[in-house]
Amino acid sequence: MLLNILFAAAVTFSIFLMVEFVKSIQQFLIFKKVRETILLSSFSYLKQTPHSIVDLNKLREMLLGKLSETKLSKWVNDLKITWQSSDAIQFVFELKFNELKPKYKFVIGLKDIEEIVNKANG
DSSP, X not given: OHHHHHHHHHHHHHXXXXXXXXXXXXXXXXXXXXXXXXXXXXXXXXXXXXXXXOXXXXXXXXXXXXXXXXXXXXXXXXXXXXXXXXXXXXXXXXXXXXXXXXXXXXEEEHHHHHHHHHHHHO
């Protein structure tokens, strides 16, 4: 009797661990796709826009639209874009999962984008 209870507890615990492992992999893949979408769309926008007229509100709306197109907007709770310095833009986004609401932050330098575009144009 006790052996059956211990066996059932061990099986239940192993199923719980497998479910949590799958959820964490799913959350990582969602984070990766959201970050990739934000980076690629931002790079495209910044490549086409002169640095003197970069509009962060327009960029934010464009990014939210792109996330909506790819059905990733349901995972993004908030997206904030601010100037970190005169030539760097900071992106902060919060993902919404069941219990967790992790925030991620990264910076894109306008000079870096300019260098990449110059190298590409040769």
